[in-house]
Amino acid sequence: MTDNPAKGPLDVQGLTVRYGRTVIFNDVDLPTIQPGEVSVFAGPNGAGKSTLLRALAGMIRASGEILYDGRNLLDLTARRRAELVGFMPQSIAATNGLTVLDSVLASLRLFSPGISAQRSQDAALSALERIGILHLAMRPLGQLSGGQRQLASLAQSLVRKPQILLLDEPTSALDLRHQVEVMSVMKSVAREGRIVIVVLHDLSLAANWADQLIFLHDGRVADAGTPADVLTSDLLRSVYRVSARVGRAAGGGAYLAVDGLA
Ligand SMILES: Nc1ncnc2c1ncn2[C@@H]1O[C@H](COP(=O)(O)OP(=O)(O)OP(=O)(O)O)[C@@H](O)[C@H]1O
Helix, strand or coil, rough: CCCCCCCCCCCEEEEEECCCCCEEEEEEEECCCCCCCCEEEEECCCCCHHHHHHHHHHHCEEEEEEEECCEEEEHHHHHHHHHEEECCCCCCCCCCCCCCHHHHHHHHHCCCCCHHHHHHHHHHHHHHHHHCCCCCCCCEECCCCHHHHHHHHHHHHHHHCCCEEECCCCCCCHHHHHHHHHHHHHHHHHCCCCCCECCCCHHHHHHHHHCCEEECCCEEEEEEEEEHCCHHHHHHHHHHHHEEHHHECCCEEEEEEEEEEE
């Protein structure tokens, strides 16, 4: 999966997003999102993480600039944009007669209509293998557990090998081992030179896997930088109103010790 690396960073400037008359983001700039890195959007419920991700994916209207490879993504046709950007939603429908393999093939063929049956089969199986769900290939989506469905959804996004991959809480239904597996796949996808943006609620996971952590709060960027720089007691108090300490384990990973509500 090393073809299709990103052509450069993603620069979001002056972005405004509304639902009807309700403004969620007003003229917001984001720090540059670099290919090769895992960028994480974090922040409290309702902070706007999904809205921002869906605006970047072109699923809701936005104004401003989302600059990539010398173009504003907002000016591209929906089809061209969807070729560049892969999006994994927060939830997928539980009832679907397709098998996991067929759903991954369908996702691939949507954007590569001319692809041969053999190549698409190989790509789909390899995406399932990469996520560790090859054994679920022939299972109907509707018969999967919540976590298995989340992994299938991830395979549907990955198989297209987008230059920009956007994932809305891809680990929310997963057990600890699968959380780590998915984040390590995200890291390796990023290291292939792609842009990877992940919405995460789990701050320990974010601290351990994000190259860049962007905290959203009240429709603005509260802070951004490496986890070591931005994940502080002060930030947890001001953004989440929680009293907590951030520690560093002997192996280098970060952990949170929560004392209570601030
Ligand atoms: N379709 C919609 N119409 C109107 N307002 C919406 C819509 N979707 C979301 N909102 C509002 O936009 C704001 C941001 O919501 P969003 O879902 O982006 O937050 P979030 O940070 O992803 O939250 P969570 O962590 O709970 O998933 C919230 O105030 C929410 O109520």
